Amino acid sequence: MQIQELFEALKKKFGDQVLELATPASGEPSVTVSAQAVQEVALFCREDSSLEFDQLMCLSGVDYPPEHLAVVYHLHSSTKHHRLVLKAMVPRQEPKLPTVSRVWRTANWHEREAYDLFGIVFTGHANLRRILLPQDWVGYPLRKDYVFPTEYRGIKCHD
C-alpha cells in the first residue's frame, strides 16, 4: 500500500485521532497520530489484514524544543512489503504516552532507551527503568538543552 492509502485506512478507522500526513519534498512521508491513541493505532496496524505491520524496525525519540518531544515508529510488513512511519508528539512538560511493548515485544527495550535518553514516559510499560545509563544518572542526555555533568560519583567527566 502507498502512504496515501495507509493514511486513509487509518483515518477511516480512527478519525480525528489521526492528525496529519506529512509528505515532504525530500525524505520519507510520515503519519502523525494523537499520542493517546498510539497503542490502538499500533494494534490496528499489526492486526488488520490489509496492513499486517508485523515488524517494528525502529522506535526513536526526537526532541523538538521548546514544546515537544516526538516518538517515531518505523513499521514494516514482511508479508505486504510496505512500510509506514508513525509519529506521536507529546508535550515536553509532561511527556507521557501509552506503551506499544505489548503490540511488538521488541518495543520493550527501545522504549526503555527512549525513556533513558529523552525522559519520555511510556505508561503501562512493565519495566520502565534506565537501560543504558546508570540508574542514578540525572537528566536525559539526548535532549537538546542537556547540560553535561562535571562529575559522576567523584569521577571528573567534563572540563
Add this chain to the structure above:
Amino acid sequence: MTSSREFRSQEIYVNMGPQHPSTHGVLRLMLRTDGEIVSDVAPMIGYLHRCAEKYGESGTYQMMIPYTDRMDYLAGMNCNWAYCLAVEKLGNVVVPERAEYIRILVGELNRIASHLIAFGTYGLDLGAFTPFFYALDEREKILDLFEMVCGARLTYSYFRIGGVAADLPEGWVKRCHEFIDFFRKRIDEFNELLTYNYIFIRRTANIGVIPANMAVDYGCTGPVLRGSGMRRDTRVDEPYGLYPRLRFHIPIGMGEKGSVGDCWDRYMVRIREMEQSCDIIKQVLKSMPEKGDVRAKVPKAFKPPKGEVYVRSESSKGELGFYLISDGTDRPYRVKARSPSLSNLCVLPAISDGMMIADLVATLGSLDIVMGEIDR
C-alpha cells in the same frame, strides 16, 4: 523442564558477567537459578555506552563516520556503509559504479571476518579450542586486505559520503582472488572440525529454539531470524547498492540436526553465509569496471535538504538501520542507530526459562552479539 520443577529447592541470584568470557564483551546477565537450572535471565547492558548519537548531532555529517566503526567493531565496514547509505539517501548523492562494487567487496569480506569471529568464539564457548585459531588465521588475511585499502585493521572509516576514501591499491584484486579461492575450500575444513562434530551437535541441536513468530515479534534480524526459518535479508528485500545485479542464495535454518531455530541452525546459517559471500565477491571481481571514480563530488560543508530518512542495510549481525533527520544545516538534527544486536539480545530472557546454565552460554553465543553496537 517440568520434571526439573519438581526438584526445586532454593533459588539464588547469580551475576554472569560483566567480565565473564562467554558474555562476549561487557554484558552482565542476572540469573535466577536453582542449582544449574535457570529460571530467569535479566540482561544488564550499558557498560560500553558512549552516547554516540549525541556525538552524531554535535558534529558534521562526515564526522560521524569514525563513530560508526566503533559500534559493531567486528564489522566496521558494514556500519560505515549503513550510515553513508542513509546520508546519501537524505542528500540525494549518487555513488559511482566502481565505488559501489568496492563497497560490496569490503562489505562482504567484513561479513566473512565477522562470521569467522562468531564461529571461532562459539567453539570457545562450548569448549572447542582449536577452531578459534583457524578462524583467526583466516580473519588475519582479510584484515591484511583491509590494511591495504585503508591502513587500518579494525576501525576502518574507509567509506565516505558518496563513495569510498581511495581506490583499491595495485595487486589487491589478485590477492583477494587468491584468498577467496583458498578460503572457499577452508570452509569445508571448518565443517569437519566443528560443525559435524558429535559433541558440538549435542551441545547445540534443540537448544535455545526461537520460533519464527517469536523472532519477528522481538525484532530479531540477520542470522538469528534466518536461523528460525524466515528467508529475510535486506540485501534482497530492500536492495541497496548493486546487490540486485548479483546472484546469491539466502541460507535459512532447516532443523537439520534438531528443530528449526535452534543454536545449530543459527550457527550453520553463518557458515553458509560465508560461502555465499565468497560467491558474491567472485562475481564482483569478475564484473567490476577496471577504472572509474570512487567518490562522488560532495562539498565539505555538506547540507542535505530538510527531511528525514530511515535506511536499513544488512550488516553481519542483521538489520542495521540509521534514522537521520536533517534541518538543512551541515549537522544532523538527530542520528539514531538501530542496532541488530540489541534486538537479537532482547529475545534471550524469553527463551531461557528452564535452561541449564551451560545451555544459556550456548544460546547466547549463537546470537552473536557485539556490545559496542548494543550500548553505542
